């Protein structure tokens with residue numbers, strides 16, 4: 001048993017934890033970062049957004065990311081499962097060079113780079129250390145953690161909970177979650193080789209295949225490896241009585257576009273599943289703590305927002321602590337409200353896009369954005385992860401959502417067929 005005093009305890013060494021720890025350590029704080037797993041470790045969340053690049057630049061880790069050999073991502077492609085329509089967004093058509101591209105990343109490698117970067121910045125990160133217990137009083141954060149079969153007691157002045165969806169502090173303090181009014185979903189995914197690739201610069205695009213009960217992602221990770229996942233409503237998945245793997249295979253076989261892309265695919269890893277992941281805490285900050293990344297909330301993977309939100313909220317959380325740090329006292333109420341509202345407004349942009357995506361009528365507008373008034377450019381901003389709009393983007397975004405609503409009553413965009421295409425391929429593909 002040993003005892004130590006830290007400025008900030010960071011729980012979790014994912015993107016939110018490593019980024020916030022690095023920002024604080026660079027600013028001269030004594031930071032302890034606890035990560036229970038050892039790197040490299042598998043994690044889902046492989047497609048980055050260009051508007052997360054800024055934080056990686058601010059962290060000073062952008063050059064390392066650029067040199068790591070990740071697949072460049074220049075845009076996103078949306079395709080109907082029955083091959084009845086497609087639309088591609090190219091970031092550079094609308095956005096300036098810093099946001100014209102980003103990367104598809106294998107998270108085992110990406111998270112490892114960020115974690116090592118936090119260490120190099122001066123954060124203390126004892127490997128495989130798991131937070132066991134935490135409580136807050138007016139002046140301090142008291143906690144214990146397990147490292148090398150020993151329990152260590154320590155204190156810190158502040159805590160950033162970046163423990164992902166386990167949200168250690170959220171659970172400890174029994175924080176209230178908002179009702180986001182979204183149905184529960186389940187994702188099943190694996191890595192494959194032999195998946196069809198787009199040609200030329202579109203090779204690194206994320207491909208989203210829209211099917212009647214949900215969607216597939218295809219994320220090219222390197223020359224050969226592609227991450228492929230199916231997301232569907234938990235309720236309809238349960239009603240089939242299939243296993244996640246059977247459901248994945250059956251759904252591929254029901255959709256012409258997926259059969260085309262997966263006909264030579266061979267699975268490289270076991271299937272993983274994640275279910276019921278949508279939530280957001282009502283409050284993201286308290287006197288001695290802030291929730292960053294998934295620990296504060298996660299809505300849906302469709303627009304690949306997770307890592308970007310993790311990085312941005314980590315930066316804002318670190319800034320809030322540094323402001324409070326001048327006095328050594330608790331994070332002032334005004335600062336907590338600003339942080340909570342910033343997290344909400346960032347995720348609200350994605351919430352609106354996610355609702356749009358799951359509505360067939362609105363999705364028809366998304367797939368055929370009217371060139372009128374440069375609406376497609378504003379939509380590209382959202383697809384690239386911009387959550388802080390200039391006025392010229394803001395009003396176009398509002399017009400886009402108004403058109404999505406209008407599509408329910410008028411034919412603003414061409415109608416799309418959402419039915420399965422029942423390809424007649426024999427024998428059926430199996431994974």
Ligand SMILES: Cc1cc2nc3c(=O)[nH]c(=O)nc-3n(C[C@H](O)[C@H](O)[C@H](O)COP(=O)(O)OP(=O)(O)OC[C@H]3O[C@@H](n4cnc5c(N)ncnc54)[C@H](O)[C@@H]3O)c2cc1C
Pocket residue numbers: 011012013014015016017034035036037043044045046047048049129130131132162163164165166168187229274277292293294295298301304305306307308310
């Ligand atoms: C199906 C699916 C697909 C997704 N696809 C994408 C995508 O394409 N792009 C994207 O940007 N996002 C995607 N996401 C979201 C993405 O996975 C997360 O938003 C992102 O990983 C959040 O980062 P984080 O740092 O907040 O949490 P995490 O990355 O989850 O990191 C939390 C860390 O905390 C550690 N930890 C937890 N408890 C403790 C403890 N008690 N002690 C010590 N350590 C602890 C964990 O081991 C973990 O390493 C997807 C999510 C799902 C469910």
